[in-house]
Amino acid sequence: xxxSRAALAALVFGAGTGSLATEIAASRLLAPYxxxxxxxxxxxxxxxxxxxxxxxxxxxxxxxxxxxxxxxxLIVLAAALWVAMTPFVARPFLDAAVGNLDEASAxxxxxxxxxxxxxxxxxxxxxxxxxxxxxxxxxxxxxxxGAVAGRFYALSTFGSLLGTFVPALISIPLVGTQRxxxxxxxxxxxxxxxxxxxxVVLLAGALAALAALPPGAVKDEAGLLH
Numbered sequence: 001x002x003x004s005r006a007a008l009a010a011l012v013f014g015a016g017t018g019s020l021a022t023e024i025a026a027s028r029l030l031a032p033y034x035x036x037x038x039x040x041x042x043x044x045x046x047x048x049x050x051x052x053x054x055x056x057x058x059x060x061x062x063x064x065x066x067x068x069x070x071x072x073x074l075i076v077l078a079a080a081l082w083v084a085m086t087p088f089v090a091r092p093f094l095d096a097a098v099g100n101l102d103e104a105s106a107x108x109x110x111x112x113x114x115x116x117x118x119x120x121x122x123x124x125x126x127x128x129x130x131x132x133x134x135x136x137x138x139x140x141x142x143x144x145x146g147a148v149a150g151r152f153y154a155l156s157t158f159g160s161l162l163g164t165f166v167p168a169l170i171s172i173p174l175v176g177t178q179r180x181x182x183x184x185x186x187x188x189x190x191x192x193x194x195x196x197x198x199x200v201v202l203l204a205g206a207l208a209a210l211a212a213l214p215p216g217a218v219k220d221e222a223g224l225l226h
Contacts, residue, residue, distance in 0.1 A: 004069075004138075005138050007194040007195060008069075008072075008134045008137060008138050008152075008194075008195075009134075009151070009152065009155055010191060010194050011072070011073075011076060011130065011134060011191045011192070011194050011195060012130055012131055012134050012152045012155045012156050012159070013155045013156065013158065013159040013191075014076070014159065014187055014188060014190065014191030015076060015079070015127045015130040015131070015156065015159065015188070015191060016127075016131075016155065016156035016157060016158065016159025016160045016162075016163065017159035017160065017162045017163035017184075017187060018079065018080075018083065018123075018127055018159075018163060018184050018187055018188045018191070019048075019052065019123075019124060019127040019128070019160060019163065020159075020160040020161075020162075020163030020164045021163035021164075021166070021167045021180065021183075021184040021187075022083055022120060022123055022124065022127075022163075022181070022184055023044065023045075023048050023120070023124075023163075024163070024164060024167040024168050024172070024180075025167055025172065025177050025180050025181045025184065026044060026116060026119070026120045027040075027041065027044055028172055028177045028180075029086075029087070029090055029094075029119075029177050029181075030044070030094075030112055030115055030116070033094045033097075033098050033111065033112075033115070034098075034111050034112040034115070039109050039112075040109075040112045043109065043112045043113045043116055044112070044116050047113070047116045047117055047120070047121055047124075048116075048120070048121075048124050050121075051120075051121045051124035051125045051128060052124060052125075052127075052128035053128070054125050054128065055124065055125040055126065055127065055128020055129045055130075056128050056129070056131065056132050058125065058128075058129055059075075059128065059129025059130065059131070059132040059133040060132035060133070060136070062129065062133065063132060063133040063135075063136035063137065064136065067136050067137055069137060069195045070195065070196065071133075072130065072133045072134065072137065072195055073192045073193075073194070073195030073196035073200075074192070074196070075126050075129055075130065075133070076126070076127070076130060076188055076191055076192040076195075077188070077189060077192040077196065077200060077203075078126055079123045079126035079127050079188055080185045080186075080188035080189040080192060080204075080207070081185070082122055082123040082126070083123050083181055083184050083185040083188060084181070084182055084185035084207050084210065086119055086120065086123070086181055087177065087178040087181045087182070089119075090119055093115070093118070093119065094115060097111055097114070097115060098111060127188075130156075131152055131153060131156050134152055135148055135149050135152050138152070163184075167180050167184075171183060175211075179211045182207060182208070182210050182211045183208075183211070185207050186204050186207045186208045189201075189203055189204035189207055190204045
């Protein structure tokens with residue numbers, strides 16, 4: 001694998017990790033407000049899958065029109081910034097949403113649906129665009145299309161496995177949801193740097209510095225900040 005394809009492969013792996021890490025952190029973020037019932041999980045999983053599907057479609061179309069490495073890097077960087085922003089806007093947004101739902105006698109179904117849609121779906125759509133876009137950039141001939149697509153989707157899936165188990169078993173129990181989301185944003189920014197250059201690493205460092213802030217954006221189910 002040449003250097004160009006290796007950079008794309010690393011980007012795809014990072015995006016796969018980031019997408020599932022965001023989903024796992026989202027479940028932890030929503031639980032104090034809407035619980036962790038089957039319907040809340042259904043909303044989360046359903047919207048994430050719909051976001052990925054839309055991202056696949058959009059990424060493929062955009063890659064055919066503008067097959068540019070820099071554009072793909074900017075897509076992943078935008079996802080990184082959105083994920084980094086989420087824990088800081090989530091609490092006031094969710095507090096307001098729960099208050100309005102209580103007054104309207106609406107349930108967790110509506111609240112969790114719109115919370116996921118507005119807080120997490122944009123980043124998921126952006127990350128869904130990555131694999132088809134990267135495949136388009138990596139293709140050099142039709143004969144290798146199947147191998148390239150299979151390799152990239154396998155890398156994305158392996159990244160998703162990592163993004164599932166590391167937050168659930170390690171990062172969220174040890175450092176909390178806010179810092180897990182910030183760590184995910186840092187990973188995505190580093191992944192974007194493979195296509196955008198070293199300057200983006202400085203941005204990744206700035207995002208990492210946000211982890212030093214007190215974890216006050218996310219509360220646990222007992223109402224404690226975490």
